[in-house]
Every structure is written in structure tokens, then in C-alpha cells.
Amino acid sequence: MVLMLDSASFGTPTEIVGESARFRSLLSLVERIAPTTHTLLICGPTGSGKEVVARRVHAQGLHPGQPFVDVNCGAIPENLIESELFGHARGAFTGATSQRPGYFQQVGRGTLFLDEIGELPLALQTRLLRVLETRSFRPIGASESLRFEGRVVAATHRDLQAMVREGRFREDLYHRLTVFVLEVPGLDQRREDIPALVTHFAARQPRPLSFSEVALERLRQAPWPGHVRQLRNLIDRLGVLALSERIGLAELEPFLAPSQNASAEQDDLADALLALEGDNKLQAAENLLIDRALQHSGGNKSAAAQLLGVSRKVVERRLKSRESRGQDAELLLEEGRRRVEAAEFREAIPPLRRCLDQLSRRHGAHVLQFEAYRLLGVSLRSVNGWLCAEACACYEAALQAGEGLGYGSELASMQFGIWVTQLMTLELGRARATAQDMLQRARDLGSPAALDEAHVAMANTLFWLGDCEEALACLARGGLLQGGEDEARSGLQGFDLVALALTFEGLAAFQLGAFARARQAMQRLLLRCGEDNPHPFNRALALQGAVWLACLFEDRERLGPLAADLDSLSEQHGFTFYRGIGQVFRGCHMGSLGAFDEAERFMLEGYQSHMLNHGGRLFHSFQAWQRGELLLQAGRPADCESLLAHALDLALEHQERTYLGELQTLKARARWAQGDPDGAEQELRSALSTAMALGSVSARIAAATQLALLLRQTRRAQQAAELLARALRGVATEAPPPSLARALQLLAELGTGH
Numbered sequence: 001m002v003l004m005l006d007s008a009s010f011g012t013p014t015e016i017v018g019e020s021a022r023f024r025s026l027l028s029l030v031e032r033i034a035p036t037t038h039t040l041l042i043c044g045p046t047g048s049g050k051e052v053v054a055r056r057v058h059a060q061g062l063h064p065g066q067p068f069v070d071v072n073c074g075a076i077p078e079n080l081i082e083s084e085l086f087g088h089a090r091g092a093f094t095g096a097t098s099q100r101p102g103y104f105q106q107v108g109r110g111t112l113f114l115d116e117i118g119e120l121p122l123a124l125q126t127r128l129l130r131v132l133e134t135r136s137f138r139p140i141g142a143s144e145s146l147r148f149e150g151r152v153v154a155a156t157h158r159d160l161q162a163m164v165r166e167g168r169f170r171e172d173l174y175h176r177l178t179v180f181v182l183e184v185p186g187l188d189q190r191r192e193d194i195p196a197l198v199t200h201f202a203a204r205q206p207r208p209l210s211f212s213e214v215a216l217e218r219l220r221q222a223p224w225p226g227h228v229r230q231l232r233n234l235i236d237r238l239g240v241l242a243l244s245e246r247i248g249l250a251e252l253e254p255f256l257a258p259s260q261n262a263s264a265e266q267d268d269l270a271d272a273l274l275a276l277e278g279d280n281k282l283q284a285a286e287n288l289l290i291d292r293a294l295q296h297s298g299g300n301k302s303a304a305a306q307l308l309g310v311s312r313k314v315v316e317r318r319l320k321s322r323e324s325r326g327q328d329a330e331l332l333l334e335e336g337r338r339r340v341e342a343a344e345f346r347e348a349i350p351p352l353r354r355c356l357d358q359l360s361r362r363h364g365a366h367v368l369q370f371e372a373y374r375l376l377g378v379s380l381r382s383v384n385g386w387l388c389a390e391a392c393a394c395y396e397a398a399l400q401a402g403e404g405l406g407y408g409s410e411l412a413s414m415q416f417g418i419w420v421t422q423l424m425t426l427e428l429g430r431a432r433a434t435a436q437d438m439l440q441r442a443r444d445l446g447s448p449a450a451l452d453e454a455h456v457a458m459a460n461t462l463f464w465l466g467d468c469e470e471a472l473a474c475l476a477r478g479g480l481l482q483g484g485e486d487e488a489r490s491g492l493q494g495f496d497l498v499a500l501a502l503t504f505e506g507l508a509a510f511q512l513g514a515f516a517r518a519r520q521a522m523q524r525l526l527l528r529c530g531e532d533n534p535h536p537f538n539r540a541l542a543l544q545g546a547v548w549l550a551c552l553f554e555d556r557e558r559l560g561p562l563a564a565d566l567d568s569l570s571e572q573h574g575f576t577f578y579r580g581i582g583q584v585f586r587g588c589h590m591g592s593l594g595a596f597d598e599a600e601r602f603m604l605e606g607y608q609s610h611m612l613n614h615g616g617r618l619f620h621s622f623q624a625w626q627r628g629e630l631l632l633q634a635g636r637p638a639d640c641e642s643l644l645a646h647a648l649d650l651a652l653e654h655q656e657r658t659y660l661g662e663l664q665t666l667k668a669r670a671r672w673a674q675g676d677p678d679g680a681e682q683e684l685r686s687a688l689s690t691a692m693a694l695g696s697v698s699a700r701i702a703a704a705t706q707l708a709l710l711l712r713q714t715r716r717a718q719q720a721a722e723l724l725a726r727a728l729r730g731v732a733t734e735a736p737p738p739s740l741a742r743a744l745q746l747l748a749e750l751g752t753g754h
């Protein structure tokens with residue numbers, strides 16, 4: 001840890017060199033952000049100049065006369081870091097003989113530079129977040145909180161986003177820190193700056209050096225994996241050791257070649273150490289060294305200590321502290337498990353986080369790590385809902401730790417949890433990859449329950465990706481289409497997989513124009529919706545499928561009661577997502593009765609409060625289609641068009657293709673209603689080709705019907721008849737939905753010249 005309150009800290013601008021376009025644009029960003037109080041994150045490779053930039057921010061900030069406190073989060077021993085940051089009251093713990101102000105207090109209104117923020121243990125990340133949110137902190141053992149008046153500038157050379165995904169960095173803290181991010185480019189990104197930097201460092205030598213053009217060029221071309229710091233070190237060495245003050249290629253080469261080889265080897269070694277498991281690489285490297293020395297010495301501690309160049313006592317102390325850390329981790333895990341078993345999920349989170357912190361420094365602790373990540377994932381999910389990204393990251397970490405430990409079905413369950421989150425957040429590409437892994441895992445396990453679940457997951461994902469034919473084929477491959485009325489297949493999670501399979505069978509069949517089959521699926525779902533279904537969640541699943549199909553078939557009589565039933569059942573049992581679906585369909589029903597305002601209110605409430613606010617975006621295209629329809633009918637075509645434009649963007653961005661044709665058709669109708677038939681015609685033609693490309697018969701019927709109406713209105717009845725006839729060719733007319741009946745009616749009218 002370095003604590004610096006040097007002269008540069010109090011307003012003297014730190015010299016900073018760099019003329020390249022990339023560096024100049026960084027400096028101009030600094031100039032704009034510095035005189036604010038925003039928290040900043042500075043990213044860039046080690047030695048690129050992150051601290052120099054932080055000092056520049058301070059110097060150009062609102063309080064350059066206040067302290068600049070430099071804290072290296074990776075270098076403070078973990079047991080001291082809390083008291084170093086927050087300070088402590090007298091007697092707060094053994095050895096706290098006097099009160100001590102922490103850095104948050106020492107910094108006053110100045111800048112607290114948290115270097116290597118990625119090394120901060122999870123428990124302290126939580127505390128830091130709280131300080132940033134409340135602008136106050138409480139020293140250990142103190143009764144009163146103090147106000148934090150300074151500014152936090154954090155820096156890291158790590159990929160914090162990846163750490164968030166791995167559950168090693170808190171997502172909420174990440175978002176708090178990344179409102180403003182300054183990227184310091186590595187030296188390889190701005191070689192133009194090398195000559196100026198060389199001149200700058202050369203001038204600071206006891207004997208100022210000068211460089212020949214070729215020598216400068218050689219330096220410009222050389223690799224600089226240690227960036228500016230490595231360059232500065234080289235010039236410093238030249239300053240002391242070069243025989244002449246004028247540096248040509250001959251003087252330079254001996255310093256460059258061997259030192260670069262040596263430093264490259266050291267870099268390789270350091271990189272290998274940085275790739276060790278766990279958060280605290282220093283601790284991991286130390287463990288590795290001690291273990292290796294003990295191996296060489298055949299377990300003799302004195303001989304190992306000699307190899308390490310320390311006393312035997314040091315080796316013993318380190319081994320002991322490692323042992324006690326291990327015991328702590330087991331106790332913490334035990335406490336976490338007890339809490340989870342007592343459904344005290346919120347209380348289970350802190351001990352589990354601490355446990356994982358400790359385990360991260362231990363090798364081969366996969367069993368404990370698996371269990372701790374699993375329990376933490378369960379707890380986070382219970383507290384924050386299905387869409388909690390941190391919970392998902394915990395499941396992913398558990399999956400990694402548990403691989404090869406023989407926890408087959410537990411891992412499959414966790415993978416299902418990950419898939420649900422990916423699906424709900426519309427990461428459809430990743431959801432498909434996860435479903436694929438689930439299929440493979442289920443086959444390896446030889447578990448029919450896991451296999452059923454994986455097939456349903458894959459079919460569901462394929463449906464949203466717009467591949468309805470493949471979704472049906474997948475259900476068939478999984479043997480999920482032949483089930484009788486009372487068939488019960490519940491997978492590993494205990495859900496009614498038959499209800500889900502019927503839902504996606506019905507929806508996919510509808511899109512493919514197999515309307516009789518879709519109606520049959522709806523009938524079978526209706527049988528599972530009744531009050532006699534003893535499992536509320538399974539009832540909600542069946543209701544969801546039935547109400548959705550009733551809406552597609554414009555079956556008003558069923559739509560209203562089913563939607564109300566789904567809404568109240570979900571409210572009663574806290575099924576947030578299904579509550580949202582219930583309300584959207586209630587809106588659809590009210591819209592069909594002409595109660596537009598109330599319908600819109602229900603739809604907005606359903607989608608925004610119960611889905612979007614919880615991070616769920618699935619169902620977005622369907623609800624936008626229905627809400628757009630409502631706006632159009634209510635005489636608000638401009639609102640309809642802008643809603644649809646946004647919905648189309650989002651759907652395309654996420655590959656959510658199922659309802660693309662419907663969205664495009666509706667957008668075209670909105671344009672037509674605003675007096676732009678040419679624009680509408682173009683859009684309808686494009687909707688028609690989208691529907692063809694996706695193989696969506698229902699979207700094809702909708703687009704062709706509208707286009708035929710438009711052509712008829714613009715005196716091209718012949719063309720209209722041909723186009724519609726072509727579009728309807730081969731469509732099965734058995735049990736048609738009203739949309740097909742209307743299309744057939746129009747075709748008949750066009751044929752008879754009406």
C-alpha cells in the first residue's frame with residue numbers, strides 16, 4: 001500500500017507528456033470531467049499512466065489544494081484494509097490503542113485514488129458502494145457516521161466487466177464506477193508519443209541525455225509491454241550507466257536487448273502468476289512459492305525457509321494463517337447453508353461472500369467453492385429475483401467449480417437457471433448455446449428428466465429466434481408431443497413441462513399456419529388450466545399458453561377470463577413475470593372491447609412494472625405488437641409508429657424474430673393511417689418478404705391482406721387479387737383464425753370485382 005501526500009498532491013500539476021491524437025483526446029476529456037464531483041474509473045494496462053492521469057484529474061479538479069490520497073487496494077493486507085480505509089475508534093479491536101482516521105477521512109474534500117480497485121475483496125466492495133451511495137461511512141467501533149466529502153477516482157488494469165460476469169466484482173458497484181470511464185491507451189497504441197517521453201525522461205537525469213534520430217526510431221519501434229514505466233526505467237538506467245551523454249544506436253542496443261529479454265521473461269513469469277486461480281494473486285503466488293520450496297526440501301520447514309530466504313518462523317506463520325483461513329471458510333459456509341435452509345436468504349449472503357473471498361486464495365477448494373457459489377446464487381436469486389445478473393454469475397462460477405465433481409443433476413439445474421436468465425433478458429444467442437450444453441449434459445447424465453427440460457428450453461429459445469419449424473422438430477425429438485391428456489413430465493425443476501411444450505407447439509404451429517394443430521394445443525392447455533390443477537405455478541404456465549393462443553385466435557370469450565385468472569393467480573403467488581403477461585392480455589381483451597385507455601394502462605403496467613423493471617425483456621415484441629394495435633385503433637397512428645420503430649430496433653438487435661413480420665405490418669398500417677400510402681406499401685412489401693424468409697404463415701397472411709387492401713384502394717385491384725392469391729396458396733383453411741377468414745373474404749371480393 002502506498003499512501004502519498006506529496007507536494008504534487010496539493011495542486012502542482014503533474015507533468016504529463018503526450019501529443020498523439022489518442023492521448024490529446026484523453027486529456028481533453030480529463031479537462032471536462034475534472035471540475036465535477038463525479039466518481040471516475042481509469043482503465044489501462046499496467047504502467048500506461050493511470051496514476052498520472054488521476055493526479056491530473058485532481059490538479060484540475062475543484063479542490064486541488066486538498067489531499068490526493070493514493071491507495072493500492074491490492075497491496076494492503078486483507079485484515080487491515082477495512083481499518084485503513086474507514087479508520088477505527090479507540091479500543092475497536094485488540095491493538096487499537098488509539099483512534100485512527102482512515103483514508104476516507106484523511107482525504108477531506110480531495111481525491112481518494114483507489115488503484116487496483118479490482119483487487120478489493122467483495123465484502124469491502126459492498127462497503128465502498130454504500131459510501132458512494134450515502135456519502136457517509138462509519139469507522140470501525142465508532143457510534144457515529146462521518147461524512148465523506150471527497151471524490152473517488154478508481155483505476156484498474158483488469159477487465160472489470162469480465163469480473164462482474166464471473167461474480168468477482170459487484171455489478172452495482174461496477175455501474176456506479178463506470179459513469180465516466182477514462183481509457184489510458186498503452187504505449188503500443190501511441191508510438192508517436194515515444195520520442196517526447198524519451199526527451200522528457202532524459203532531461204530529468206543527473207546527466208541530461210540526448211538521443212540520435214536512429215536511436216529514437218529504435219525506441220519507437222521496440223515493444224513496450226511495461227508501457228511508459230518500462231520506457232522510463234530504461235532511460236533511468238541509461239542516465240546512470242551509459243558511458244556517453246549522447247545516445248546512438250551502439251550505446252542503446254546493449255541496454256535494450258538483454259534488459260528486454262530479461263524483462264520479457266519476468267513478464268511471462270508474472271503473467272503466469274497473474275493467471276493463478278482466485279482473487280488475491282499475491283497470496284496465491286506466495287502459497288505457490290512456499291509449497292514448491294517445501295516440495296524441494298521434502299517437507300523440511302527450515303530447509304524450505306532457507307530456499308525462500310526467510311526464517312523458519314515466517315514459513316510456519318504463513319502456513320498457520322493459511323490453515324486458519326481454511327477453517328474460517330468452512331465455518332462461514334456452514335453458516336451460509338444454515339441460513340439458506342432456514343430460508344433466511346438475505347442473511348445468508350454476507351457469510352457466503354466472505355467464504356468465497358477466503359476460498360479464492362486456496363487451491364483445490366473446488367467442492368467448497370461449488371457449494372458456496374451455489375448457495376450464494378440461490379440466495380441472491382431469492383432476494384433479487386430470477387433476473388439477478390450476480391446470481392447468474394454465481395451459478396456460472398458454481399458450474400465451473402463443480403465440473404468433474406460428480407454433481408450431474410445439480411449442475412443441470414443450475415444451467416437451467418442460467419438459461420432462464422439469458423432468455424428473459426433476451427440474450428437469445430447465449431440462451432441457445434446454454435440450451436445446447438444442457439442437451440449434451442443431459443445425454444451424458446442419461447437423465448430423462450434433464451433431457452425433457454433441455455428439449456423444452458431449446459424449443460422455447462428457437463421459437464423466439466423465429467425458427468418455428470426447428471422448435472417443433474426439437475419438441476418431437478424430445479418425445480414431448482405425444483403425451484396424453486394426463487401426461488406429467490416435470491423435469492428437474494418440477495415444472496409442468498408438458499404445458500410448456502404444448503404452449504410452444506401451439507405458438508409455433510400458429511406461426512407456421514398449422515391452425516388446427518394450434519387450436520388442439522390450446523384445447524389441451526385449457527384442460528390443464530382449471531382450478532383442479534393443484535400446483536399454482538403449473539396452472540400459471542398452462543394459463544399463459546392458453547391465453548396467448550386465445551389472443552392469437554381473437555377468441556374474446558376465452559381471452560378475458562383466462563387473462564384475469566392468470567393475473568390474479570400470479571398476484572396471489574408472486575409470479576411476477578406471469579403477472580405481467582396476465583395484465584398485458586387483460587389489456588388486449590379490453591382493447592377488443594374498445595376500452596382503449598384502460599387497455600393501455602393495463603398493458604403498460606403489465607410490461608413495465610412486472611417485466612421491464614425486473615430486467616425482463618422477453619415478450620417485448622409481442623406486447624409492442626398488441627399495444628401498437630391498440631394505439632392504431634384508438635386513432636393514434638403516430639404514437640403507434642414510434643412505438644413500433646423502437647420495438648423493431650430492439651427485436652433486431654436481440655435476434656427476437658418471431659413477430660418481426662407482424663411488427664412491420666403494423667408499422668406500415670400506422671404510416672398509411674398518417675397519409676403515406678407509398679411509404680406504407682414499401683414497408684408492407686418488406687414485411688411480406690420478412691414473413692416469407694421466416695416461414696411465418698400468419699405474418700404472411702397479415703402483410704398480404706394489408707397490401708391487397710392498399711393496392712385495391714389505389715386502383716390496382718387486379719394486382720391485389722394476384723398477390724393475395726399467391727400469398728394464400730397452400731395455406732390450410734381448416735379451423736382458420738379470423739385473420740385468415742378476413743383474407744379469404746377479401747380474396748373472394750377481389751375475384752368478383754367488389
Ligand SMILES: Nc1ncnc2c1ncn2[C@@H]1O[C@H](COP(=O)(O)OP(=O)(O)OP(=O)(O)O)[C@@H](O)[C@H]1O
Binds near residue numbers: 048052228
Ligand atoms: N503521459 C506521461 N507523461 C509522463 N510520465 C508518464 C506518463 N505516463 C506515465 N508516466 C510515468 O510512467 C510511470 C508509470 O505511470 P503510472 O504509475 O501512472 O502507471 P499506472 O498505469 O498507474 O501503473 P499501475 O497499473 O502499475 O499502477 C510513472 O513513473 C509515471 O510518472
